[in-house]
Amino acid sequence: MEASFYEQVFEIARLVPKGRVTSYGAIAKALGAGGSARMVGYAMSNAGIAQPKVPAHRIVNSSGLLTGKFHFSPPELMQQLLEQEGVKVVNDKIKDFKKVFWNPLEEII
DNA sequence: CAGATGACCGAGC
């Protein structure tokens, strides 16, 4: 389909470095849609069919919680991928979230 | 075109 809000979200998601994570709100803000954080999450629903694949496992909510892990198959895949990249995950949330947090605004500029 | 939906966020208790 046409370059929609989804593509913008996917592009930011692909820019997230390995071993780092970002939040929906941060992406929304980077796109200039500060209040559209929900749209970012909604867009990620299409990440499963998006090509090339989107590292949706690097996207978490503002609390560092793996809110979208249930959208993976299997759900535990999200945590596995994160730990595989060196991100510690405890109780479905990122450990040292502030340290591994990646701000798209600082990359795009 | 109108109503419902959603992987959220911030404020309040």
Place this chain on the structure above:
DNA sequence: GGCTCGGCCATCT
């Protein structure tokens, strides 16, 4: 620190 409520807005039906 955790739960509840309202708002935000593109996409879907």
